[in-house]
Amino acid sequence: MADVQELDSLMSHWPLCIANSDDAGRFVRAAKDIQIGECVLAARPAGITLLPHTRKRWCGNCSAFIAGSSRSTLPIGCRACGMHFCSNSCMLTxxxxxxxxxxxxxxxxxxxxxxxxxxxxxxxxxxxxLDMLARRTVEDPPPRPFQVEPSIQKRASHQKSGRSKARGKGSKKPSRRARETREDDPEVMADGEDDSIQAQKVCEEDTIIEEPNSCRVTSADARYAGFAPQDDKDAYKVVRTPTFRSVLSLMTPSPQLAEKFEQGFRLERCSTVARVVDELLREFPNSPLLDGGISASHMADAISKDMCNSFGLWDFFASQIAGYGVFPGASMFNHSCVPNVCHEFYDCPGGGLLVFRALRLIPEGEEIMSYYTDLSKVDSDRRLQSRQWCFDCQCTRCQFNDVKTKEDKQLILEFNQRYVCPCGSIRLQAANDTEGRTSNCTCPIMNRLDI
Ligand SMILES: C[S@@+](CC[C@H](N)C(=O)[O-])C[C@H]1O[C@@H](n2cnc3c(N)ncnc32)[C@H](O)[C@@H]1O
Structure with a gap:
């Protein structure tokens, strides 16, 4: 069994504990009775990728939908790589x-x-x-076999002084950052002012960036995501930054299992991608991204985790997947088509937060079940989707729906009425709802737009 300690530490402030089963691998149990609506976990990403059509619409730093972000000032686009940011502050971070x-x-x-x-x-x-490598931080707790600390700690202290001098040192290629401009305001970078002076100015004005590489979840973010009361100043402490080692501790299907579910091609392409990224990175011999002796095989291992562990980020406005991310803490939840938790994604510096809440009372000891597939689909479609994660769902709903009757359809209809929000995501049952029919959608998009 892969290393659980790293993953365990991501859950240390939450009412959860990790266990192991023969059929579905590691899973999570409630360590106490969890009330309906209670937040069971807020997880930060180890890495996020935005798909090309989304890069202009979502902030590359905080994953906010740019047009709908309260943080958004003027969108800033990088002409070199196509990343966009919702504000100066996000671009600098x-x-x-x-x-x-x-x-x-x-x-x-x-x-x-x-x-x-x-x-x-x-x-x-x-x-x-790349995102995973760039988000790597000081490993906590100190590592065992995987040597990463000394150089990373050095980097962190550089950054505390306000600027990363290590970055780009030894770079052979000329920087393309000069081409980076604010799309809607071409004067911003074109007025001859040095990038770093600008950076310092905005840092002073906007925010104190303590650990640029691992922005903290602030108390305000925690309140926005709804897991901290108004007066909780230490709320951010419960959200641990996932380490690179925690990514490596996630599950990868064996080649045989991947073959069985016709996903072998996905496993194979991980080494191709790692080789290409590794070659590109070797052009920057002093790059902090390679600190700690990260090799192409570490890279291939890290992205192979994408297969069974990534969470799609949904673009409500375009009604399509905007991108996906790996949130190691959340990767311990197994799937059920009758889940007892739902999740929502909230933008915040550091890539966003995936917040899980109880859909009903979960007694101590019960397994926490999330969902990977689209629960509004019929069983055959859900079964097809679950093949991407290399398993066949055996939950009660899947077994029950094997017998197709009118009543089953009614059951699905009722399930959808009860749990599926018009925005497409699963919604919470209202705490005071005895009928179990009316629910409050807590998704950020609906709340933010006051629909
Ligand atoms: C995000 S991981 C969940 C944690 C995983 N069990 C582990 O040991 O790391 C997803 C993987 O867990 C397994 N899994 C999740 N839900 C399952 C279920 N209902 N039945 C069987 N296997 C499941 C599948 O192998 C899937 O690819």
């Missing part, structure tokens, strides 16, 4: 991690590769891998 000089250069190079060299899915994976 990203400049220290997911949009540093070398990351931007490599992203641009990936975008330029022909379909033959790297197809669309592989490019999305390559961006996910």
């Amino acid at each position: 990203a400049g220290e991690s997911v949009h540093s000089e070398e990351v931007c250069d490599i992203r641009a190079s990936i975008n330029c590769l022909s379909n033959h060299e790297l197809d669309r899915e592989c490019k999305a994976l390559a961006h996910l891998l």
Whole structure:
């Protein structure tokens, strides 16, 4: 069984504990009675990838839908790599991690590769891998076999002084950042003012960035995502930053299992993507992204986790997947088509937060079941979807729906009326609802737009 300690520490503040089963691997149990609506976990991403059609609409730093973001000032686009940001502050924070000089250069190079060299899915994976490497932080607790601390700690102290000098050092290629401009306001970078002076100014005005590479979830973010009361100043402490090692601890299907579910091709492309990213990264020999001796095989291992562990990010306005991310804490939840928790994605610096809440009372000891498939679909469609995660769902709903009757259809209809919000996501049953029919949607999009 893979390392649980790293994953366990991501859950240490939540009413959860990890256990193991023969049929579905590791799973999560409630460590106490959990009330309806109670937040069971808020997880941060180890890496996110936005699909090309979304990059202009979603902030590359906080994953906010730019047009609907309260943070949004003027959208800023990078002409080199195509990433967009909802504000100056987000652009500056990203400049220290997911949009540093070398990351931007490599992203641009990936975008330029022909379909033959790297197809669309592989490019999305390559961006996910870069994102994971760029978000790597000081490992906590101190590592065991995987050597990462010394250089990373050095980097963190550089950054505390306000600027990352390590980044781009030794870079062979000329920087493309000069081409980066604010789309709607071309004067911003074109007035001759040095990038770093601008960065300092905005840092002073906007926010104190303590650890640029691992922005904290602030108390305000925690309140916005609804898991902290108004007066809880320490709310952010419950959300741990996933380490790279926690990603490596996630599950990868064996080649045999992947073959059985016709997903072998996905496993194979991980090494192709890792090789391409590794080659591009080696052009930056002093890159902090490679600190700790990250090799191509570490990279292939990390992105192979995408297969069974990524969460889709839904674009409500375009009604399509905007991208996906790996949230190691949340990856311990197994699937059920009758879940007892639902999840919502909230934008916040550091890539966003995936927040899980109880759909009903969950007694101590019961398994926490999330959902991976579209629960509004009929059983055959859900079964097809679950093949992507290399398993056949055996939940009561799947077994029951094998017998197709009018009553089954009624059951699905009722289930959807009860749990599926018009925005497409699962919604909470209202706490005071004895009938179990009316529910409150807590999704950020609906709330924010006051629909
Ligand atoms: C996000 S991980 C969940 C944690 C996983 N059990 C582990 O040990 O790391 C998803 C994987 O768990 C397994 N899994 C999740 N739900 C399952 C279920 N209802 N039945 C069987 N396997 C399941 C599948 O192998 C799936 O690819």
